[in-house]
Amino acid sequence: MKKYWSVSNNPSKIKMLGWGILMLFFRKETIARIRAWIVKRTPLKWGEWKNIQTWQPPKEVEQLLGK
Numbered sequence: 001m002k003k004y005w006s007v008s009n010n011p012s013k014i015k016m017l018g019w020g021i022l023m024l025f026f027r028k029e030t031i032a033r034i035r036a037w038i039v040k041r042t043p044l045k046w047g048e049w050k051n052i053q054t055w056q057p058p059k060e061v062e063q064l065l066g067k
Contacts, residue, residue, distance in 0.1 A: 005013065022031050057065075 005016070008016065019031075026034075
């Protein structure tokens with residue numbers, strides 16, 4: 001973390017802190033679901049957000065999970 005913190009710009013540092021704080025209070029699965037919801041259902045598509053795509057599991061995986 002120290003290695004990346006020293007070379008990051010301020011917006012990146014804020015983003016790292018934000019995700020770090022979220023990860024302290026929530027499980028990673030919850031954070032992944034929230035992020036997927038933001039990408040799918042809101043117009044927040046600037047920066048790297050516009051490159052995010054949700055992964056659709058193959059049918060075999062869905063059948064194994066019982067979905």
